[in-house]
Amino acid sequence: DAKTTQPPSMDCAEGRAANLPCNHSTISGNEYVYWYRQIHSQGPQYIIHGLKNNETNEMASLIITEDRKSSTLILPHATLRDTAVYYCIVRVQYTGNQFYFGTGTSLTVIP
Amino acid sequence: DTGVSQDPRHKITKRGQNVTFRCDPISEHNRLYWYRQTLGQGPEFLTYFQNEAQLEKSRLLSDRFSAERPKGSFSTLEIQRTEQGDSAMYLCASSSSGHFEQFFGPGTRLTVL
Numbered sequence: 441d442a443k444t445t446q447p448p449s450m451d452c453a454e455g456r457a458a459n460l461p462c463n464h465s466t467i468s469g470n471e472y473v474y475w476y477r478q479i480h481s482q483g484p485q486y487i488i489h490g491l492k493n494n495e496t497n498e499m500a501s502l503i504i505t506e507d508r509k510s511s512t513l514i515l516p517h518a519t520l521r522d523t524a525v526y527y528c529i530v531r532v533q534y535t536g537n538q539f540y541f542g543t544g545t546s547l548t549v550i551p
Numbered sequence: 552d553t554g555v556s557q558d559p560r561h562k563i564t565k566r567g568q569n570v571t572f573r574c575d576p577i578s579e580h581n582r583l584y585w586y587r588q589t590l591g592q593g594p595e596f597l598t599y600f601q602n603e604a605q606l607e608k609s610r611l612l613s614d615r616f617s618a619e620r621p622k623g624s625f626s627t628l629e630i631q632r633t634e635q636g637d638s639a640m641y642l643c644a645s646s647s648s649g650h651f652e653q654f655f656g657p658g659t660r661l662t663v664l
Binding site: 472474481 | 555594
């Protein structure tokens, strides 16, 4: 599975959009981009995933560059409850094995 | 609540003791995963079951660690002769075949004194 690079920490004002970047320059054609988040003392929670098209769900939007070497997770209106560590992961879909979590980005939403 | 459950949530033990953790996955999920997470790090994969078969084990899973899923439902993770370096959060996740999302439990926090 391809390695990802994320900034270690970010701040965002409450009510503003939080844009979390992820670099995955060695991603291969059949690898998807997944985002999970982990709120303090809880297990990770799935947010969104995509292959090459932009994706949106009730939690977030995922923007993947045309060359697929980077992506951005967008939380459109950040709330204090969005304070968490966000993990960007790339892997082949429908494989039975594990996710490789890095160290993620610690997002702090500021009132 | 029909999410993944783990028991106990916290465990404090003395070095050299054996500990066992339990994970109950979402009932219709046939895949079950164990991860370990230390402070400041992301979860690290330990092992994976499909039904009752243990299909993959990480090199992190030393011979002091053993995991079972005897009937393809709940799973147990046992650590024998615990060491202080085993102190971590142990996370369980489950998923169904052909689906991308792993659902994680709340974890068991182990402290080895």
